[in-house]
Amino acid sequence: MTITITAFERSPDGGKGLARDTRVRWALEEVGQPYDVRLVSFRAMKEPAHLALHPFGQIPTYEEGDLVLFETGAIVFHIAGHHAGLLPDDAGARARAITWMFAALNTMESPILEFGNARILEGDKPWSKERLPLVADRVRNRLSQLSARLGSADWLDGAFSAGDLMMVSVLLRLRASGILDEYLNLAAYVARGEARPAYKRAFAAQLAINAGK
Amino acid sequence: MTITITAFERSPDGGKGLARDTRVRWALEEVGQPYDVRLVSFRAMKEPAHLALHPFGQIPTYEEGDLVLFETGAIVFHIAGHHAGLLPDDAGARARAITWMFAALNTMESPILEFGNARILEGDKPWSKERLPLVADRVRNRLSQLSARLGSADWLDGAFSAGDLMMVSVLLRLRASGILDEYLNLAAYVARGEARPAYKRAFAAQLAINAGK
Numbered sequence: 001m002t003i004t005i006t007a008f009e010r011s012p013d014g015g016k017g018l019a020r021d022t023r024v025r026w027a028l029e030e031v032g033q034p035y036d037v038r039l040v041s042f043r044a045m046k047e048p049a050h051l052a053l054h055p056f057g058q059i060p061t062y063e064e065g066d067l068v069l070f071e072t073g074a075i076v077f078h079i080a081g082h083h084a085g086l087l088p089d090d091a092g093a094r095a096r097a098i099t100w101m102f103a104a105l106n107t108m109e110s111p112i113l114e115f116g117n118a119r120i121l122e123g124d125k126p127w128s129k130e131r132l133p134l135v136a137d138r139v140r141n142r143l144s145q146l147s148a149r150l151g152s153a154d155w156l157d158g159a160f161s162a163g164d165l166m167m168v169s170v171l172l173r174l175r176a177s178g179i180l181d182e183y184l185n186l187a188a189y190v191a192r193g194e195a196r197p198a199y200k201r202a203f204a205a206q207l208a209i210n211a212g213k
Numbered sequence: 214m215t216i217t218i219t220a221f222e223r224s225p226d227g228g229k230g231l232a233r234d235t236r237v238r239w240a241l242e243e244v245g246q247p248y249d250v251r252l253v254s255f256r257a258m259k260e261p262a263h264l265a266l267h268p269f270g271q272i273p274t275y276e277e278g279d280l281v282l283f284e285t286g287a288i289v290f291h292i293a294g295h296h297a298g299l300l301p302d303d304a305g306a307r308a309r310a311i312t313w314m315f316a317a318l319n320t321m322e323s324p325i326l327e328f329g330n331a332r333i334l335e336g337d338k339p340w341s342k343e344r345l346p347l348v349a350d351r352v353r354n355r356l357s358q359l360s361a362r363l364g365s366a367d368w369l370d371g372a373f374s375a376g377d378l379m380m381v382s383v384l385l386r387l388r389a390s391g392i393l394d395e396y397l398n399l400a401a402y403v404a405r406g407e408a409r410p411a412y413k414r415a416f417a418a419q420l421a422i423n424a425g426k
Contacts, residue, residue: 055362056320056355067305073315078308092280095291102286105319107269114327122347127340134335142269149268 015210021060029198031083086162100163168193228423234273242411244296313376381406
């Protein structure tokens with residue numbers, strides 16, 4: 001069955017790969033599944049046809065026959081559960097890889113989103129300069145803990161998994177701030193993710209849509 | 214095999230059920246699995262023995278034989294995957310229930326945590342009064358969308374699932390603010406969750422530890 005995902009007609013990041021369709025593209029590339037892309041404008045994202053697919057009016061969505069999914073974590077988990085390459089076979093290792101998916105999306109991404117809001121949505125507010133260091137330290141707290149756990153390992157728990165795919169994707173949001181580079185092993189971890197051929201193909205595919213717009 | 218979870222020795226909420234062990238207790242009660250609880254002090258949560266179980270130094274953790282899990286979403290998913298009662302058998306319905314778990318923990322809980330930080334961690338800051346409405350509106354934006362999707366249904370997608378368990382648990386964080394009550398169907402949805410016998414048992418179990426402390 002054909003897999004169709006949605007992506008921004010024009011990504012707010014202009015093609016830096018931070019829009020969440022990149023996470024889904026990466027997963028599909030890792031498992032070698034071809035996919036179609038339907039581009040959605042900001043206006044169309046808030047209209048009934050798209051809201052029927054995605055109640056929060058965002059991208060990406062995932063359509064495969066009758067199945068319609070939204071929420072990147074769920075889509076990547078679905079792909080990982082149906083194709084080899086993103087989750088280990090051993091039950092315990094599989095549960096731990098899934099744990100890192102949830103950790104990336106809840107424990108790590110929550111303060112990172114707050115930090116992004118502080119920098120972008122509230123960057124012109126009178127409190128911005130005084131508040132930003134507080135928010136940055138909430139992110140650093142989590143990064144320190146993640147850095148300690150990763151240590152000198154290549155990936156979070158044995159071989160590369162959907163947990164690493166999601167954690168690298170979440171950490172990439174921090175690159176522009178410079179905070180990631182304060183943690184050498186995390187910066188190297190993210191670079192290892194970006195060096196994967198599947199990531200490169202995913203990145204190139206989203207860039208091709210956004211380049212020159 | 215015995216299941217052992219960790220919980221706060223003294224919950225910061227004094228037993229209102231907002232500590233994340235309640236989510237895991239609720240899942241275990243829904244599927245009828247007995248469990249042991251090991252209480253952890255704030256100091257012990259940051260020490261190596263606990264960090265070996267939970268890299269972010271939080272509760273709950275989940276131990277079952279050799280398996281050690283952290284991150285509430287992953288623990289609830291593990292429970293739901295190994296016992297009947299929290300995920301539908303039909304593959305599509307199952308994928309959609311898992312989607313709501315991720316939606317609760319990423320799309321909904323991120324702005325709710327930011328709102329909680331604004332109210333609690335930054336409540337005494339000079340920007341608090343002016344900033345709080347902005348953050349509240351980010352939460353309202355998501356609540357409006359969720360309310361529209363839920364409509365007059367009892368649960369998010371057919372029968373009660375782990376997706377509802379997680380969404381209700383996340384929305385409960387908003388109760389003290391009054392924002393939840395602006396959305397009648399969501400308030401009723403949360404009340405339906407709280408009325409479940411399994412939730413009541415979970416709530417009572419955490420309250421028994423925290424009452425009088």
